[in-house]
Amino acid sequence: MNDQFNRPSGQGSAGEDSGRGADSHSGSTPGFNPPPQGYTRQGGWQAPGGQYQGSGGYSNNGNGQQRPPYYQYGNYQQNPYQAPPNSGNGWQQPSAPGPQKEQPKYQWNFEDYDRLDPIRKRGKKNRGLVVFGVAVLLLMALALVFVSGFGIYNYMSFDSSVAEAGPGSSSPDTAVPDDKTDESLPAVNRDDSVQLEIESRPEEAVVDGKMTIPQVAQAVLPSVVGVVKYERTDFYEPTGVGSGIIMTESGYIVTNAHVVENASDIKIILHNGDPYPAVLVGTDRQTDLAVLKIEAEGLVPAVFGDSTQVVVGETVLAIGNPAGLELAGSVTQGIVSAVDRIVRTTTYTMNYIQTDAAINPGNSGGALVNEYGQVIGINSSKIFATGFEGLGFAIPVADAQPIINDLISHGRVTGRVVLNITAREVDEYDVRKYGVPLGLRVETVNQNVIPGENTLQKNDIITHIAGERVTNFDEVKTILKQHKAGDIVTLTVYRQITSMQSDTFEVQLALVEDQS
Numbered sequence: 357m358n359d360q361f362n363r364p365s366g367q368g369s370a371g372e373d374s375g376r377g378a379d380s381h382s383g384s385t386p387g388f389n390p391p392p393q394g395y396t397r398q399g400g401w402q403a404p405g406g407q408y409q410g411s412g413g414y415s416n417n418g419n420g421q422q423r424p425p426y427y428q429y430g431n432y433q434q435n436p437y438q439a440p441p442n443s444g445n446g447w448q449q450p451s452a453p454g455p456q457k458e459q460p461k462y463q464w465n466f467e468d469y470d471r472l473d474p475i476r477k478r479g480k481k482n483r484g485l486v487v488f489g490v491a492v493l494l495l496m497a498l499a500l501v502f503v504s505g506f507g508i509y510n511y512m513s514f515d516s517s518v519a520e521a522g523p524g525s526s527s528p529d530t531a532v533p534d535d536k537t538d539e540s541l542p543a544v545n546r547d548d549s550v551q552l553e554i555e556s557r558p559e560e561a562v563v564d565g566k567m568t569i570p571q572v573a574q575a576v577l578p579s580v581v582g583v584v585k586y587e588r589t590d591f592y593e594p595t596g597v598g599s600g601i602i603m604t605e606s607g608y609i610v611t612n613a614h615v616v617e618n619a620s621d622i623k624i625i626l627h628n629g630d631p632y633p634a635v636l637v638g639t640d641r642q643t644d645l646a647v648l649k650i651e652a653e654g655l656v657p658a659v660f661g662d663s664t665q666v667v668v669g670e671t672v673l674a675i676g677n678p679a680g681l682e683l684a685g686s687v688t689q690g691i692v693s694a695v696d697r698i699v700r701t702t703t704y705t706m707n708y709i710q711t712d713a714a715i716n717p718g719n720s721g722g723a724l725v726n727e728y729g730q731v732i733g734i735n736s737s738k739i740f741a742t743g744f745e746g747l748g749f750a751i752p753v754a755d756a757q758p759i760i761n762d763l764i765s766h767g768r769v770t771g772r773v774v775l776n777i778t779a780r781e782v783d784e785y786d787v788r789k790y791g792v793p794l795g796l797r798v799e800t801v802n803q804n805v806i807p808g809e810n811t812l813q814k815n816d817i818i819t820h821i822a823g824e825r826v827t828n829f830d831e832v833k834t835i836l837k838q839h840k841a842g843d844i845v846t847l848t849v850y851r852q853i854t855s856m857q858s859d860t861f862e863v864q865l866a867l868v869e870d871q872s
Contacts, residue, residue: 550606602655609624637764676723796828797817816849
């Protein structure tokens, strides 16, 4: 038979057929269909376009394997089963003009389009998810920046260690200057007959006579007032809001000194909302106590209890105006966490009642009340710092009583003595750098040094007072509480003459009454 079969253009390679290429053959050559088993064709074969001519024919060797004939490419004579040089692992026969199979005319196929459409939609959906994810991340980043900025602002608004409800817990925060009564406030008539009275716990209440929390709140709330401070500014508006406790029916009110410092005007807001102008009777910076006076009728004074009877663990309420008058009359509950807790601030050192009842800016001057409806403390301080919570402090009423009575009678605290010098504490840095001892470095000396062989000079360091070691002002105050005005005390003084020479000696000094 003399028929031919066509090999599709561009789909086969001699290298693949040679046995060394990428494909091996088992029964057929890639790219064309071999003749059936037992078929032998003589005279060669023709590839489409007449580009490749083989000789020797194509034969089936009878063992199930078909071998392509050897053929000639251009001027190159290929041996059987070999690929042209530099052909790599296989080579593609080029297309050439020749008879081409007629391609069907393209027609729009909706089925193919429908199969592609979900792919396009899925791509758009994925892009939308990416845009949405980026938007969410940006919003989260903006929120983080806002929260961080707000936290930093709050942190900078209060002291990082002890933001006292002493200096700093009235609302808003105010600084504590030197003690003085503002001359712009109206004068007050002194009344020695007015005193703060303290009552013991009722005997019948020791067993089962304690009041419930609502009963305590109802009894004390009318006695807690708002204290609004105005300062000399371009606008007449409040500069601070705190709390106060009505002490007598005649209008004496107890509060914190820092609540009314630098006030040009003070206004009292009663529990029922009625406002009254107030005068400053007296203030004491060292104990953070102040007394005010209003002219009003029908006032409900609080009952003050003996704070020396307070024990750790008993229930207490804090009543005041946290965050200003908007939250006036707020009541929080807690327990007594500690008694006689010594707290040192930048302006004073006091013994406090420590409580976990919430005390916030604006609570300053408010009442700490026991289960018998008695005011046992005057809320004053709270520690504001990251990681701390539930650390509030109140001035014990027993410690406040003599201060309040003196402020009412004299406008200041009497019987308090001072060294009548100015000094600063020697810190560890000075000790290591200059080789001096801890103590109080003298800045100025007034005329109360007893004449003698030695005198007190600037830069002298006081190391002992009345034979007791002193390294800070707290220790000095503790020692001076044991003395009265006119007492003569002995100071041990260190004086550095040169970097290699120093001297230690004693000086006699007369204590004077504190008139501030």
